[in-house]
Amino acid sequence: MWKDCKKWVYSITYDEGCQELLKHALPVHRRYGVPGHVALLASQIGVARDVPGSSYHGMMILSREEIEMLGEEGWGVSNHGMTHAGINDENAEYEVVESRKVIEEALETSIPIFCVPNNNESYPASKAVADKAGYTAIMTLYDQVNCIDTDLYRLGRVALHTEYPPPFYSVFDPYKRLHQAIDLGGWVIDYCHSPAPGKAIHPWKDCTTEELDKRFETVLRVGGDDVWLADPNEVVEYILETRSD
Numbered sequence: 001m002w003k004d005c006k007k008w009v010y011s012i013t014y015d016e017g018c019q020e021l022l023k024h025a026l027p028v029h030r031r032y033g034v035p036g037h038v039a040l041l042a043s044q045i046g047v048a049r050d051v052p053g054s055s056y057h058g059m060m061i062l063s064r065e066e067i068e069m070l071g072e073e074g075w076g077v078s079n080h081g082m083t084h085a086g087i088n089d090e091n092a093e094y095e096v097v098e099s100r101k102v103i104e105e106a107l108e109t110s111i112p113i114f115c116v117p118n119n120n121e122s123y124p125a126s127k128a129v130a131d132k133a134g135y136t137a138i139m140t141l142y143d144q145v146n147c148i149d150t151d152l153y154r155l156g157r158v159a160l161h162t163e164y165p166p167p168f169y170s171v172f173d174p175y176k177r178l179h180q181a182i183d184l185g186g187w188v189i190d191y192c193h194s195p196a197p198g199k200a201i202h203p204w205k206d207c208t209t210e211e212l213d214k215r216f217e218t219v220l221r222v223g224g225d226d227v228w229l230a231d232p233n234e235v236v237e238y239i240l241e242t243r244s245d
């Protein structure tokens, strides 16, 4: 059983933390009362994104003040690495361990979750240093529902995208994994980057603002009073409390 006797949990995360979230996602969050969460690069706060080879290059990233404003509305923050490099045994100390100190200093807050950048090939080397770095959880790109006894160092996330890359081309599904989460009493963590009205910036990395709206409407309609809408940091904290009882 989850907090306040809720039967399942819904969270959503936005990798990179683009400033456009304020314009194209925050109003939808406010309308439905869903808290958000941004996974930020420690080296990229309040700047135009400057990461070699990034498909979001040049987009403004949320500033500390904007992140604090979101925090007051229940949003959380995790660390997405220092530079978005693929993580291996050689750079894990810098990308996973040192970056946590940098982002905690920049935001003056504790960052409990590491969010694996690029793809799951970065996961093993991230996991190897996560405990040493002081993280209590890792968010991955394994597309799965989490449960209350889930391995916190391997949290799955569900891609909330307009269309999948080849060879699947799956189209947007506002019900994706929700009934599975209801059956299991589980926890869905959606992820995308920066929703935009009408057309996704990258259809296999994003949804549109309209699809985001449809997703939240569906979560509330099928979830009713049973769903706990929560920032992942809060859910991790709750799970840890439950386990220490």
Ligand SMILES: [Zn+2]
Pocket: 015, 016, 080, 084, 117, 118
């Ligand atoms: Zn990323």
